[in-house]
Amino acid sequence: MRTYRRLGDVPRKRHMRFEVGGKPIFEELFGREGFSGPSSLLYHRNMPESAHDISEGPAEMMAPEREQVHEHAHLQGFNLQPDGDVVSGRKWLLVNDDIHIGLAFPVRQQEVLCVNGSADEILFVHRGAGVLHTQFGTLAFGTHDYVVIPRGTIYRVEFESLDDVRILALEVAGLVDSPDRYRARNGQLTEIAPYSERDFRGPDELEEGGDGPVEVWLKRAGRVSRYRLDHHPFDLVGWDGTIYPVAFNIHDFEPRAGRFHVPPPIHQTFQAHNVVICSFVPRKLDWDPDAVMLPYHHSNLDSDEVLYYVDGDYAARRGVKQSSFTHHVGGVPHGPQPGALEASYERPRETNELAVMVDTFRPLHRTEVARQLVDREYPFSWHTGGMRGTESIA
Missing domain, CATH: 2.60.120.10 (Jelly Rolls)
Structure with missing residues (x-):
């Protein structure tokens, strides 16, 4: 570098x-x-x-919170006070x-x-x-x-x-x-x-x-x-x-695209011991007529995944804003929320999203400050049996 x-x-x-x-x-x-x-x-x-x-x-x-329950989280960083x-x-x-x-x-x-x-x-x-x-x-x-x-x-x-x-x-x-x-x-x-x-x-x-x-x-x-x-x-x-x-x-990062969806390592910007840092920048999306223009559902079995939202439109995730974090814990699947797949069929084959991703190969712990920013309904935002997961993030 x-x-x-x-x-x-x-x-x-x-x-x-x-x-x-x-x-x-x-x-x-x-x-x-x-x-x-x-x-x-x-x-x-x-x-x-x-x-x-x-x-x-x-x-x-x-003061880290030593969680008794590990769950996906949306941290509303935009609520922090200067x-x-x-x-x-x-x-x-x-x-x-x-x-x-x-x-x-x-x-x-x-x-x-x-x-x-x-x-x-x-x-x-x-x-x-x-x-x-x-x-x-x-x-x-x-x-x-x-x-x-x-x-x-x-x-x-x-x-x-x-x-x-x-x-x-x-x-x-x-x-x-x-x-x-x-x-x-x-x-x-x-x-x-x-x-x-x-x-x-x-x-x-x-x-x-x-x-x-x-x-x-x-x-x-x-x-x-x-x-x-x-x-x-x-x-x-x-x-x-x-x-x-x-x-x-970040705009000097030259994105790569494929005929079908490419995985996050293609966006890697920096490395460090047990840490990967990626840049998601505006880019063309998968161009095969049958390609799914969204990330596939995946389980990060060996890592936690953090995404910090900077700018643009995030088609796979509802309710996030600039300075939002999503924290997806290792071992539990995550992916596009309900309705995102259907909405993607008519999307342009490009995205204007701008985000920084951090993957860690040891579990992350949320702090007491983070606990004050947690959207409590986010872990249920994939739930399709009722409104619990959609009311606060739609």
Whole structure:
């Protein structure tokens, strides 16, 4: 997903003496999987570890509901009230040890620098635009961008406006990358990939963080520690490597279609340990005259399936709106609701739907916040013996 990139000044060789203006520059390895995974080398004007105070910060307030009954759910995310900034205002809805899935509708700008020491972050910008500020430089983003922030990245998100900002927030324990099957032996994206390296945008300009001490909030293992650093971490003279923040717009995902319905893996955008992330974008539909232009009923025997609805018309699902989630639990069939098949016969052979799907290979647990957003009738929306499943979602 990330090609080799270089920004600013770096020495001719790795790990060699490097000075700027007669002063030594301090090299930092920003690496994954110890010393054997992908990495970048960052060159600081000051020692990156220098801190004069470390104290406890706020705990992450998240109480998962350990469900006694596992059932399909419609979470009415559009009912969440705006709160906090893009970090403090995150409301987690579905969680397990591999991923946290939630929403942020911020009402104020992020002021304190933050770094996630336990997870890669993906911020899908449902609505809004702005700039991601990091030690790697500035990265502009806009509506319908995925902003992928590697763990260890110190960042601050600045929005152009706070009017109606909506963010789908994912914190992923594993390394977020493009699927293995999209890459050649040398790591290059191949011709079968639904995007190319040209579609991913990285930081384009280093920034001066200013002089003097600064506070950084480190999130790790569900706790926050406040580090008061001697120097601003945005003090780089340059960096190079393959680990850095990127932005990718969902409309740059090139959809695939078939004569008959193609399964969700064809829409995969990112992979991580025990997690698959897909993009459903406007596309042509199955063109055989006898094709069923809807997903077939299926049991995800090894995974939970979450769909976040962004825009467009969802022919297989009634009652969903922008910022709705559906959570279909593993082991129980799900598919189009009653009437959808008959209605599809006269549909145009194309769809304008826009959605983000997350499949997890360990069960997801809903949080107390999610419990407040549950449409209680959704599990019965396939029931054809009465009106129970249709009254609240028709």
